[in-house]
Amino acid sequence: MAKEIEIREFHQARWNEPIVLELTVPGERGILVAKAEQEVAEAAGDVLGEIAGVRRKKRPALPQVSQPRLVRHYSRVTQEMMGSDNTLGISQGTCTLKYNPKVQEHMMRHPGLMDVHPLQDTDTMQGILEIYYKTEQIMKELAGMERFSFLPVAGGHAIYTNAQLVRKYHESKGNTHKTEIVTTLHSHPVDAAASSTLGYKIITLMPDEKTGLPNFEEYKAALSEKTAAIFITNPEDTGIFNDRIHEFTEAAHQVDAVCVYDQANANALLGVARAGEAGFDLMHFNLHKTFSSPHGSDGPGCGAIGCTGAFEAFLPKPTVEFDGSKYYLDYDRKDSIGYVKLFLGNATAVTRAYMWCMSLGWEGMRQAAVISVLNNQYMTKKILEKVPGVSLHYGKGERRMEQTRLSFDKLFEETGLGIVDVNHRLVDYGISELWMSHHPFTVPEPFTPEPCESYNKDDIDYYVEVLRRIAVECREDPETIRTAPHKCARHRPIDIPADSTEESFGKLATTWRAYVKRFGKS
Numbered sequence: 001m002a003k004e005i006e007i008r009e010f011h012q013a014r015w016n017e018p019i020v021l022e023l024t025v026p027g028e029r030g031i032l033v034a035k036a037e038q039e040v041a042e043a044a045g046d047v048l049g050e051i052a053g054v055r056r057k058k059r060p061a062l063p064q065v066s067q068p069r070l071v072r073h074y075s076r077v078t079q080e081m082m083g084s085d086n087t088l089g090i091s092q093g094t095c096t097l098k099y100n101p102k103v104q105e106h107m108m109r110h111p112g113l114m115d116v117h118p119l120q121d122t123d124t125m126q127g128i129l130e131i132y133y134k135t136e137q138i139m140k141e142l143a144g145m146e147r148f149s150f151l152p153v154a155g156g157h158a159i160y161t162n163a164q165l166v167r168k169y170h171e172s173k174g175n176t177h178k179t180e181i182v183t184t185l186h187s188h189p190v191d192a193a194a195s196s197t198l199g200y201k202i203i204t205l206m207p208d209e210k211t212g213l214p215n216f217e218e219y220k221a222a223l224s225e226k227t228a229a230i231f232i233t234n235p236e237d238t239g240i241f242n243d244r245i246h247e248f249t250e251a252a253h254q255v256d257a258v259c260v261y262d263q264a265n266a267n268a269l270l271g272v273a274r275a276g277e278a279g280f281d282l283m284h285f286n287l288h289k290t291f292s293s294p295h296g297s298d299g300p301g302c303g304a305i306g307c308t309g310a311f312e313a314f315l316p317k318p319t320v321e322f323d324g325s326k327y328y329l330d331y332d333r334k335d336s337i338g339y340v341k342l343f344l345g346n347a348t349a350v351t352r353a354y355m356w357c358m359s360l361g362w363e364g365m366r367q368a369a370v371i372s373v374l375n376n377q378y379m380t381k382k383i384l385e386k387v388p389g390v391s392l393h394y395g396k397g398e399r400r401m402e403q404t405r406l407s408f409d410k411l412f413e414e415t416g417l418g419i420v421d422v423n424h425r426l427v428d429y430g431i432s433e434l435w436m437s438h439h440p441f442t443v444p445e446p447f448t449p450e451p452c453e454s455y456n457k458d459d460i461d462y463y464v465e466v467l468r469r470i471a472v473e474c475r476e477d478p479e480t481i482r483t484a485p486h487k488c489a490r491h492r493p494i495d496i497p498a499d500s501t502e503e504s505f506g507k508l509a510t511t512w513r514a515y516v517k518r519f520g521k522s
Helices: 038-044 067-079 102-107 126-143 155-172 189-197 216-222 245-254 309-314 347-386 409-415 419-429 457-476 478-482 512-519
Strands: 147-149 180-184 201-205 227-233 258-263 282-286 303-307 319-322 327-330
Touching (some): 126 147, 126 282, 126 319, 147 309, 155 309, 180 189, 189 227, 227 245, 303 309, 409 457, 419 457, 419 478, 457 478
Parallel strands (some): 180 201, 227 258
Antiparallel strands (some): 147 303
């Protein structure tokens, strides 16, 4: 007989903490900076005069707060956060919020990494260049590619860079007629968006209701002499892997189209399947997901792009090279697409990935992939069995890989409460909100958990039990759900429609300056 799972008591600190700019007290400051000594001032000369042409017209609106006030503020903010160190990251599908070993975070603070200046002579930065070079060899082996670049700083940035490589490749062949990109509805939307920004016409294939994957005959019909490339995520965001992917790449190559693999979510495939062997010409990994850097995109992110030899000359510059005795940066690349990020990009993400790969080894990385799939199979089955009101769309009977797009559609039909309401209540149990899906919501009331390899059976059982209890509350105590959250740091947020209407934008302010301007706050 299975033991009953006990839900832990949870109550988060709620400070209703304002943002730091609202704490401003005119004239207050945290530290007094001493004036330069006379010798230094005389040696420096008229510094302000030298930079007069680039000085601001007025001082930036920085917060004016004392040091104690600032320390209290950030201490309270940390208490109001739910991070992967204090809750289960299973909620965040497609993000692969795996465990980030703390030894890596300590290493990131090593002076040999933190204090490297991008303009110093490469003879004095052989260590970090060696890490880049060796990480490239690892990624080449994992992907079946011939070269890698670590310059893009996010998955979307990597996709855009690969779209630039596609354009450069066709320009080099005089293919002025290549104007279309083919993708699928459940590939990451940025595959279409990034290509569109370069002027390509986007053809999006709908999923087959039976398999959840694009129909192969419809795919072939979409290909033509105009097709510049296909951009495909596999497994797609439904979690379903296209096991006919080699046929898709072969068909694309028959019309001289480039095959681009969005492998941002590679957690289930390390040591199992390689992009090159599936016929892809270009691809990318997200080091800030699959390879253990904290998920953060443009912060510590790295969208590592891999390519076959036909695209090597077009890679962004610089590349890291090794002449047999020392490592160096190659800026002399006449066919390169140019710069996509200055210097080395995000070196910390590359270093974390290197450490993670070296600590696991080849067998360890494959084991991580196998456990990731196993965890997801177990979790999906358990949710469908234990949580009332959940259903599974597309590909009935198809196994999912590292994540599953589920639906609370039956719960909504029965109670009028759906995924947004479940999310408001979920944080009352000390668990971060479920990621739903990319827009548009092709699955009603969607949610997409992803347990990856970092969570054990007890974690998954606990997580499913919380979902089950909330689903029961929706039926037995709907008012508690409607007024949630009750125990976390925030009040119930205003739900802003996820569309581009004027009404939606009227409720948004992405910066403090825009907030003050729009809502008259000060």
